[in-house]
Amino acid sequence: MERGKLVVERVEGRSTLTRCFSKYPFKFIVPNKAGSSKADAVWIYTITYGGGVVSGDSMACDVTVGDGATAVLTTQSSTKASIGKGALLVVIPDPVTCFSTAKYSQIQNFKVVPESSLLLVDWITSGRHERGEKWAFSHYKSTNHILLQGNETLFLDTTSLEHGRHGGISERLQDYQVIAMIVLLGPKLKLIQSQIQEDVKKLMSQQLRLPSVSAGCSSESGSSYRLPKPSFLASCSTFGPKGAGVVIRVASMTTESVYNFLQDQLASLEALLGAAPYL
Amino acid sequence: MQTVPCMEFVGEANDNKDKSSSSGSLRLWSQWQLLDSILPTGGFAHSFGLEAAMQARLVISPEDLRTYVIHVLENTGSLLLPFVYAAAMSPDTQTWHKLDRLLNAMLTNEVGRKASIAQGSALMRVAASVFSEIPSLKMMRSEALSSGAVSFHHAPIFGLVCGLLGFEAETTQKAYMFVTMRDVISAATRLNLVGPLGAAVLQHQVAPIAEDLSTKWMNRAVEEACQTCPLLDTVQGCHSYLFSRLFCS
Numbered sequence: 024m025e026r027g028k029l030v031v032e033r034v035e036g037r038s039t040l041t042r043c044f045s046k047y048p049f050k051f052i053v054p055n056k057a058g059s060s061k062a063d064a065v066w067i068y069t070i071t072y073g074g075g076v077v078s079g080d081s082m083a084c085d086v087t088v089g090d091g092a093t094a095v096l097t098t099q100s101s102t103k104a105s106i107g108k109g110a111l112l113v114v115i116p117d118p119v120t121c122f123s124t125a126k127y128s129q130i131q132n133f134k135v136v137p138e139s140s141l142l143l144v145d146w147i148t149s150g151r152h153e154r155g156e157k158w159a160f161s162h163y164k165s166t167n168h169i170l171l172q173g174n175e176t177l178f179l180d181t182t183s184l185e186h187g188r189h190g191g192i193s194e195r196l197q198d199y200q201v202i203a204m205i206v207l208l209g210p211k212l213k214l215i216q217s218q219i220q221e222d223v224k225k226l227m228s229q230q231l232r233l234p235s236v237s238a239g240c241s242s243e244s245g246s247s248y249r250l251p252k253p254s255f256l257a258s259c260s261t262f263g264p265k266g267a268g269v270v271i272r273v274a275s276m277t278t279e280s281v282y283n284f285l286q287d288q289l290a291s292l293e294a295l296l297g298a299a300p301y302l
Numbered sequence: 303m304q305t306v307p308c309m310e311f312v313g314e315a316n317d318n319k320d321k322s323s324s325s326g327s328l329r330l331w332s333q334w335q336l337l338d339s340i341l342p343t344g345g346f347a348h349s350f351g352l353e354a355a356m357q358a359r360l361v362i363s364p365e366d367l368r369t370y371v372i373h374v375l376e377n378t379g380s381l382l383l384p385f386v387y388a389a390a391m392s393p394d395t396q397t398w399h400k401l402d403r404l405l406n407a408m409l410t411n412e413v414g415r416k417a418s419i420a421q422g423s424a425l426m427r428v429a430a431s432v433f434s435e436i437p438s439l440k441m442m443r444s445e446a447l448s449s450g451a452v453s454f455h456h457a458p459i460f461g462l463v464c465g466l467l468g469f470e471a472e473t474t475q476k477a478y479m480f481v482t483m484r485d486v487i488s489a490a491t492r493l494n495l496v497g498p499l500g501a502a503v504l505q506h507q508v509a510p511i512a513e514d515l516s517t518k519w520m521n522r523a524v525e526e527a528c529q530t531c532p533l534l535d536t537v538q539g540c541h542s543y544l545f546s547r548l549f550c551s
Binding site: 179183189252257258 | 354356357358359360362369372373376380403404407408410411412413415493494511514515518527528529530531532533534535536537538539540542543544545546
């Protein structure tokens with residue numbers, strides 16, 4: 024299976040797409056002006072002939088972001104990306120929505136150097152809610168692997184969702200319909216990292232409550248029974264040497280609230296990218 | 303309790319008892335000691351995200367607790383059992399360091415990561431002192447401490463200790479699931495979610511499921527390690543936002 028190829032390099036001071044190859048049924052669209060021409064970033068959209076992915080389809084892509092360049096990918100797939108020094112790769116797809124009985128699997132590998140920056144959003148919804156499909160797919164597996172200098176694993180997460188003998192996926196996810204993971208790594212994202220950590224802490228501290236006021240009291244009494252579960256749950260963790268990276272995990276009952284969260288938190292990227300993600 | 307291979311005594315006592323069968327019986331005593339909650343490894347400081355789950359109203363009733371315990375076991379099996387297995391199969395320095403580094407990159411939940419380090423450090427310290435018949439434990443520990451290159455994650459150390467003590471890989475992995483189940487349920491009693499007797503009943507009810515999950519997830523390569531309960535991961539990560547807390551994690 025041939026892999027798609029994308030190379031974004033700094034040519035005469037500007038991020039430029041110097042190589043672009045895709046194989047049917049996938050196609051890359053690279054608009055000349057995705058946003059303000061003042062920002063230096065190449066936006067790459069993927070379209071699929073037919074509008075979706077069906078059984079047996081596979082999409083794989085090699086991406087290279089040269090030193091000092093910036094690239095934005097609005098899709099997710101099995102990607103191998105190499106991010107240079109002072110470069111930024113932004114991966115901001117819409118969420119994966121698996122239909123009933125679907126099987127989906129992807130592996131994203133990112134090779135970085137200490138001065139690389141990466142924003143990665145990887146998320147999934149429970150399916151076609153309006154059809155009553157809630158976590159009805161057969162299997163979902165997503166691996167995200169960040170390697171430093173090619174050989175040291177900085178971050179490796181594989182999330183695997185499939186039905187087990189002791190509970191289906193919906194039992195494990197309860198009323199939450201969206202699961203998201205956001206990874207922020209590198210110098211260009213330092214400010215967003217601090218802001219997001221602060222905002223999540225504030226947001227969650229308001230949501231978490233002690234089960235009951237008096238000690239030793241059983242769970243039947245207490246006002247917590249009447250308080251609903253938070254419709255939006257998030258937590259932040261740092262990773263890597265000296266907390267170089269931040270990973271945010273989200274579980275939400277609505278897709279809209281996650282879009283809003285992403286819009287708000289990533290709004291400041293407009294200056295770097297020419298347009299804000301998830302508008 | 304799983305029987306250890308060299309435990310077959312046929313016929314009357316014999317002065318020239320097979321060396322392996324006496325070390326086999328001693329192994330059983332070491333197994334029991336390792337799994338006993340009285341071993342000072344600090345397991346009781348951790349709730350495996352249960353405290354945060356309760357404050358987020360994800361776990362309210364004893365039924366919710368049962369479900370929660372099963373999910374913790376599923377995630378332990380999928381993410382950590384491969385590390386226990388690999389360390390138990392090759393209980394040597396190089397393998398241990400490699401597994402520790404990889405797990406550090408895979409425990410992306412900071413709360414869970416710190417808990418793993420705290421429990422692993424405590425277990426290594428206790429095992430090096432207690433199982434003095436294995437001098438390599440003490441050696442590996444002091445080498446790792448002075449190099450500073452090892453985080454001391456729990457799962458690889460558990461596998462390492464069991465491997466060096468001569469436990470079978472299957473026993474070791476089931477034992478890891480057992481101590482996890484033991485500690486979550488114990489945390490539940492201290493959080494007043496269930497009483498001590500109810501906890502014991504629950505533990506016995508969940509045991510066949512723990513056995514099932516152990517069989518499902520055991521003997522896998524670390525490259526296959528994955529997390530299967532992202533909600534658990536998200537909620538455990540909220541532990542540091544709790545205003546008032548009993549547990550470290």
